[in-house]
Amino acid sequence: MTGQSASASLSALQKILLVISAVVLAVVLFLLRNGMSAESPMDQLARRSLSPEVALSNQAPTMLEFYADWCEACREMAPAMLDTERRTSGRMDVVLINIDNPQWQDLIDRYEVNGIPQLNLFDADGELRGRSLGVRTPAELEALSTALIEATPLPQFSGIGSISALEPVDSIATATSGSAGPRSHG
Missing domain, CATH: 3.40.30.10 (Glutaredoxin)
Structure with a gap:
């Protein structure tokens, strides 16, 4: 094996280990954040x-x-x-x-x-x-x-x-008949 191919193999191994470490870390952080519980x-x-x-x-x-x-x-x-x-x-x-x-x-x-x-x-x-x-x-x-x-x-x-009871609609209409309401534009 030449020095260059050994260096390339070592670099590839380092990348694989880095990816595996990142995945393991992500899983651990996920479990810690969610309290190790599947359901909140x-x-x-x-x-x-x-x-x-x-x-x-x-x-x-x-x-x-x-x-x-x-x-x-x-x-x-x-x-x-x-x-x-x-x-x-x-x-x-x-x-x-x-x-x-x-x-x-x-x-x-x-x-x-x-x-x-x-x-x-x-x-x-x-x-x-x-x-x-x-x-x-x-x-x-x-x-x-x-x-x-x-x-x-x-x-x-x-x-x-x-919660308080509202007056029946009929009694409100009787009490306000002839006067302008907030939506009457009158």
């Missing part, structure tokens, strides 16, 4: 979620979360939501709705989702009791789930609003 807490919750229709009609309180896979705040809250789902199993339903799935557009419109994560909080009869916008701590999620399960007033946290 958000994926586990989404997979185990009941359909909203079933959850809202099965006589159990429901915490419905609107989320997106790309939402950093949703991913941050996911472990606490998974813990809430496990802790309240059989007493409350935790349902995830991915806003990027066109299947749920009717629910997104119905519940006026304009930010995520958004929690809609329902009593055992499927009636909307409140709404929460933004990340909730484990303690806040525990307080919310306890209030839903025990049918007590929702805790007063920043970003949580109660």
Whole structure:
């Protein structure tokens, strides 16, 4: 073997070892970043979620979360939501709705989702009791789930609003007849 061919063989071997090292490093980094888990807490919750229709009609309180896979705040809250789902199993339903799935557009419109994560909080009869916008701590999620399960007033946290009943359409029309509304251009 000449000196030049030995040098070429050594160079080819170095390149192969470099590629193998890079692949091994990439796999290790991927596993470390994903916690050595094949499924994130958000994926586990989404997979185990009941359909909203079933959850809202099965006589159990429901915490419905609107989320997106790309939402950093949703991913941050996911472990606490998974813990809430496990802790309240059989007493409350935790349902995830991915806003990027066109299947749920009717629910997104119905519940006026304009930010995520958004929690809609329902009593055992499927009636909307409140709404929460933004990340909730484990303690806040525990307080919310306890209030839903025990049918007590929702805790007063920043970003949580109660839902009030609207007047029937007929009474509004009667009260405002003859006056210009915001869209009447009159």
